[in-house]
Amino acid sequence: MAIYEITQNSLTALVETSFGAEGIYERKDLQRHLRQNIGVISADLYVIAEEYGEWLDSNRRIDLLCIDRDANLVVIEVKRTEDGGHMELQAIRYAAMLSTMTFRQLVEAHAAFLAPTGQTPEQAEAIILSFLRWESADEDAFATEVRIILVSADFSKEVTMSVMWLNQHGLDIRCIRLKPYRLPDKRLLLDVQQIIPLPEASDFQTQIRAKEQAGREHRAEQSNGMYQFWAKLLEHAKTKSTLHAGRRPTTDGWISGGSGRAGLSFTYSARRSDSQVELYIDVGDKEKNLIVFRHFQSHDAEIEAAFGSALDWQDLPQSRGCRIRALIPGGWRSAKEDWKSLHEEMVDAMVRLERAVRPFFTSIPG
Template sequence: MPIYEIAADKLLAVTETSFGAQGIYERKHIQRLLRDDIKVLDEHLMVIAEEFGEWLDSSRRIDLLCLDDDANLVVVELKRTEDGGHMELQALRYAAMISAMTFDQLVDTHARFRNPAQPDLEGAKGAILEFLGWDAAEEEQFGQDSRIILASADFSKELTTAVLWLIERGVDIRCVRLKPYRMNNGPVLIDIQQLIPLPETASYQTQIGVKKLAERKSQGERHELRYKFWQQMLDYAKQRTPLHAARKATREGWVSGGIGRNGFSLQYTVRREDTQVSLWISLGSGMREKNKAAFHQLLKQRAEIEGDFGAGLDWQELPESDGCLIRHVMPGGYKSPTDQWPEINERMTDAMIRLDKALRARVAALQV
């Protein structure tokens, strides 16, 4: 969207230009101007250092290292290009590298930025404390997060896609566009706009991001708990039966093993509050009728099968599915207290041994 000049009787579009065309350089002009007036990017920032690069075995430097009024460190990366280059990758490295900075290191860095020849630690510390509104340093409150601000003439689709992906995963990163315009025979103007996240949606997006992080964390914990359950379960079961002895622990909700015929599998399943053993019938793509035929041949022997198994079974033809299921559900799942897992393991293994005994010969004899 162009910028317009209001003339006497009409609107005149102000011509877009580029920093290069106007002889405006990244470090010499843009960085210096933003350093001296950082609030045009974010009114809650204080510049701590310029061209910061005080880490071992690296020649890389942060354009502007800042502090926000929540005591978080902020990496500001600048580009005058139309695509932003690979600045998001650089900034991620920098954010990781400063994440271990202490408050004393921050004060020392700022003191040398203010006066390289004669650093004044007390003066630098006082300026930081005043900005934060603190009476004294609070190490536990300092640097709990690292933020990133990318400022460029524009951004490529690849870069913005990466930034949106990072935001979804809880990284506080934003894109600010610095768009230069040239007045007719007049000064150069810069339109400074935060593009990602849009200011009016930033709070909402943050809430969504927190929710997604919580969901992702919950999913990760669930997968890890299931993995530990299967480790214990399979270690126990292989001492009792060879049926699933070659299977390894998984983060999924089931473990499958053979019954001596292709298309038929014996499965252990674990959910939050219950477990099951089952026979899954699935002869392959396009074999729906044969799957149903096999199921009904076994169903005709239901009384004998359940008698051999020693309990009732849940027979599911699953009309909406190609496959069919015969299962036995038991109480106790991976969310049960871990001290109950051995009992659950024993119950599942006993049921699987009985299910195999009740079905193996009958599956082998099926006419499908």
């Protein structure tokens, strides 16, 4: 889109030019201007260093290294080209290298940057703390993320597609487009536009990323908690029964053990706040399953007496299988200090269930 000069009688398009045509270079001109006027890119940035390259076994250098108000590191890469080159790949490498940076290393980088102005390392640290509004250094709150800002005259389709895909997968990358325009009186203007993500969508996308991250953390916590739950249960179960001796912990909500009879399995299940032990019946199809289920149900009084309490007999009309189960209060989200007693109750119930139904295996029809 062109930029127009408004006069009383007309709209006159300004002449779009290029950095090459104007003799404007990346490091000498664009990078220098942005370093001195970083607010042009974002109001929440502070420049830590220019041409930063304190890498192990690497001579690559970040154009501008910044921090934001949330104490995140920000990599800024600057190009004057019309396609951005491969700057997104370069910036990702830099972000990975920065991911281990400590607050002390940041202070050292800024002290080196300010050294020509006569500032001491203590003054460099004070300036950073003042920008962050911190009383003292906080390593836990420092650099929880590394953001990337790509600045170029324009971006190729490959770059923009890569950036959008990476943002969908949790990275925070912005593309800032710089377009120079020449006025009739020879003055040079610069149009600065954030094109990815669009400014009006930035807050929304930040909320989406936060929600997705929370979801990933919840799923990871759930999977890890479930795995630990089953590990502890199986550890206790092997001291009481061989039913699940060959099973390993899982992140699923159940663990099944073979009964020695095809289509019949003894299964532990765990949910957030309750658990169950069951004999699950699936010998091939619904009709055959019902025959086996009714065989056991015809002996319900004897089975429940041997088990020691009532059982829940479910023919599960919406499913192919059937089951005989015992519900137990407490699930994998119970307090970990309660797991031991819960596991003891579950294993005891499983041992009693097997003992109660096993005598009727030999008389199963067919």
